[in-house]
Amino acid sequence: MEEIYCFAGNPLDRASERRRDSAWVASLLEDPAARVLPLTDLRPLIRGSDAIELDWQPMTPWRETIEQGATLVFLGLAEGRPFFAIDAGPAAAEPGSNREPLDARSLAPLLPGDEAAILAEARSLIDWHARHGFCAQCGSPTRVEAAGWVRRCPECKASHYPRSDPVAIMLAVRGDCGLLGRGRRRPGARFSCLAGFMEPGETLEAAVRREVHEESGIRIGRVKYLACQPWPFPSSLMMGFLCEALSEEITVDPEELAEARWFHRDEIRAMVARAASGADDPTQVSVPGPVAIAHHICRRWSNGLDTI
Ligand SMILES: [Zn+2]
Numbered sequence: 496m497e498e499i500y501c502f503a504g505n506p507l508d509r510a511s512e513r514r515r516d517s518a519w520v521a522s523l524l525e526d527p528a529a530r531v532l533p534l535t536d537l538r539p540l541i542r543g544s545d546a547i548e549l550d551w552q553p554m555t556p557w558r559e560t561i562e563q564g565a566t567l568v569f570l571g572l573a574e575g576r577p578f579f580a581i582d583a584g585p586a587a588a589e590p591g592s593n594r595e596p597l598d599a600r601s602l603a604p605l606l607p608g609d610e611a612a613i614l615a616e617a618r619s620l621i622d623w624h625a626r627h628g629f630c631a632q633c634g635s636p637t638r639v640e641a642a643g644w645v646r647r648c649p650e651c652k653a654s655h656y657p658r659s660d661p662v663a664i665m666l667a668v669r670g671d672c673g674l675l676g677r678g679r680r681r682p683g684a685r686f687s688c689l690a691g692f693m694e695p696g697e698t699l700e701a702a703v704r705r706e707v708h709e710e711s712g713i714r715i716g717r718v719k720y721l722a723c724q725p726w727p728f729p730s731s732l733m734m735g736f737l738c739e740a741l742s743e744e745i746t747v748d749p750e751e752l753a754e755a756r757w758f759h760r761d762e763i764r765a766m767v768a769r770a771a772s773g774a775d776d777p778t779q780v781s782v783p784g785p786v787a788i789a790h791h792i793c794r795r796w797s798n799g800l801d802t803i
Contacts, residue, residue, distance in 0.1 A: 501603050501786045502725045505612035507571025507578060514569060514642040523569065523577040523642075524561075529554045530576065531567070532613075533583035534621050538596030539614055540583075547605045549614060557581055566624040568643025570616055580617035582625065599727060604786050612725070619730040620644075623657040626729075631655060659725070659732045663702040664690035666792050667713055668803050669740040673763050673796060675782070676710060676747075676755040683777040686756070686766070688789040690733070703736050711755040712746030715739065719803050721795070724788040733788045737796060737803040764797035 513519050523529055530551035533540050540550035561567050566582040599618050603611040620643060630637050630648035637646040637655060646655045666688050667674040675686035691706035693699065704715040717739040724733045745755050758766070758780075766782045770790060783790050795801040 497722055498791065499608065500722065500724045500788050500791055501608070501611055502615035502727060503612060503723075504608055505571075505616055505725075506609045507573055507613060507616070509571040510569075511644070514644050515640070520569060520642045524554060524579075526577055527553075528576045529579065531557055531579040531581050532570075532617055533557070533581050534617060535583045535585060535596050537618055537622055538598055539602070539617065540596055541602065547602070549606065549610050551578070554579075557583075560584075566621060566639065566643070568617070568620045568624070570613060570620075578613070580621055582621045600786065604784065615725045615727040618727040619659075619725070620657055622727075622729040627655060657730065659730055661693045661699075661702075662690055662726070662731045662733050663693060663699060663706055663736060664688050664733050664789060664792070665703050665707065665718075665736040665738050666796055667707050667711075667715060667738050667740040668796065669743060669757070671760045672757040673760065673793070674707070674711060674713060674740060674745075674755060675758055675763070675793075676752045679749075679751070679753045681753075684780045685777075685783070686758070686780055687783055687787070688735075688792055689752075689755070690789075692731075699734060699736070703738050707738065707740075710748050710751045712742075712744065714741040716741045717803060719801075721792060721801055722788065726788075735788045735792045737792070737801055739803050760797050763793050767794045767797060 531554055532549055532551055541547050542550045568580050570578045570580055599614055627646055628636060630651060630653055632653045633648060633651040635648050635650040637648050640647045644657065676689050677686050689707055689710050693702040700718040703718045707713050707715050715738045719737045721735040721737060723735060726733045747755050766780060767790060770782050770784045782793050
């Protein structure tokens with residue numbers, strides 16, 4: 496059984512074989528048990544102060560907003576109860592409300608794992624609709640179909656589907672050392688695994704070798720898949736790898752990284768422990784917290800749980 500990382504492990508039954516049945520979808524919207532998650536500027540409403548939860552609401556107060564054309568997507572079923580997400584626009588941020596929306600990345604570590612995974616689905620879909628109002632083929636306005644899982648062009652009849660963008664993220668290993676990089680936009684001394692988007696026509700292994708070589712000049716031999724994680728910013732799939740470094744001398748691509756460095760296994764283990772405890776000192780070298788798969792790639796390798 497693989498480990499489940501933040502944003503993975505979505506418990507909903509997406510009922511994908513029934514989403515094109517508009518009568519069935521309409522019946523879900525009439526179901527008094529149906530719940531909807533409002534997102535305002537891609538931030539979900541939340542409730543609770545100690546134990547934070549997503550603010551799932553009944554459908555009724557949202558009917559007018561839905562009729563006015565707000566984007567509504569069907570997320571799935573749990574024990575027969577339908578769950579939706581709605582692009583609530585600025586209307587949800589009522590003045591005086593103590594339900595201040597938080598961005599998904601800050602919120603995810605505070606939520607139960609199931610809810611973080613559903614939030615990933617909701618955020619990626621609502622964001623996709625916001626950016627795909629027009630047909631990529633002919634430029635006409637598109638219409639939502641299949642309970643929010645298709646946008647169809649009434650002019651050229653093209654169907655457009657929400658996509659995930661695969662990202663290879665990897666720890667290159669040589670003996671007892673792992674290669675970490677510090678991004679140009681990352682402040683302080685925050686290091687992480689190297690990563691990059693896969694390109695069309697590329698295998699995963701080729702993407703790992705190309706990214707590591709581009710960013711650090713290191714040549715890569717064997718590549719081993721570890722695990723993956725949905726990353727809804729806006730819609731990536733982070734695919735984690737260990738890979739075998741065949742060379743040592745680093746030549747950083749200054750467009751991509753401020754710095755890349757070999758760290759000893761013991762040092763990476765200490766960085767992981769600091770990040771996991773939340774006692775991160777910005778002046779010390781560090782790795783991302785447990786919300787990110789990079790944390791777990793570093794944790795597993797530095798503790799001897801994964802080898803290449
Ligand atoms: Zn079209």
